Amino acid sequence: MRASLDEVYRTGVARTDGDVRCGLPGLFDLTYEPRRAADGTVIGIWVTGVETARLCRLGGSAGCTEPAEVKVADSWGDSAWGCPAHVEDAILNVRTVFIASEELGGLAAYLNR
Template sequence: MTGIRVIGIETTRDGGLLGTFAMYHRTPRVPQDTDLALAAVFAGTAALAIERHHSEQARQAAEARAKAAHDELAKVVSAERHLRAEAERRAAAAAELTARMRTAAAAQAAMPHPEHCQLGGRPGCTAPAEIKIADSWGDAAWGCPDHVEEAIINVRSVFIASEELGGLAAYVNR
């Protein structure tokens, strides 16, 4: 193979270079019209195959990105649903604690400092009533440390009412 002639250069539709096409002969010679025609056919066919391959790779990459975006969106939607459910649960817990505080405030007229926690819910809490909490509406209740913490976390405007904190002494004997 002594004669090497580059007789075709193939480009993409947008002008980018895909490759070159050459024909080899046993003896050096000038390309014939048939050589040029064959080179044009082969180079064109190769260009189509290469462009199709590039298009397929681009399509697969786009599908992978779309799937990843879809999966991420599904995670976000799931997290949003979970957070919404948690917020609704906390709102319900806060409403229940607020109702317990109002009930406890009404009961304190008869017994200013109850023996057991007033914030324990329906089954009741048998823990000693150690801490008094109040809200900005003037409702107060006595509770155990666990239920007081729950009320402070879940009910707006609740604070510990004690003489030690100063300024809240009126609530202690309410």
């Protein structure tokens, strides 16, 4: 991340890094955009991050390189995308995990009935 900041500051050219681990759970696409003074010199960098769910996040410390296809959640509000094999394992071994789906309108539809 630091190298990307330095490069954008030095060159003045925006860039995006995909699937970055940045201290938060999950992977993020980070976009670095130069901010310029009236004379055009770079005076700062605007960084935006978007969480991506491209890879399974349920592989534990070993990780998983399979595509994420299913979102699971628990009653505490935690959620993650996973590959079918790891989602099945989580559902069978974690009592409060369920498949998070918007097909039925979610809890908002129930609350707004």
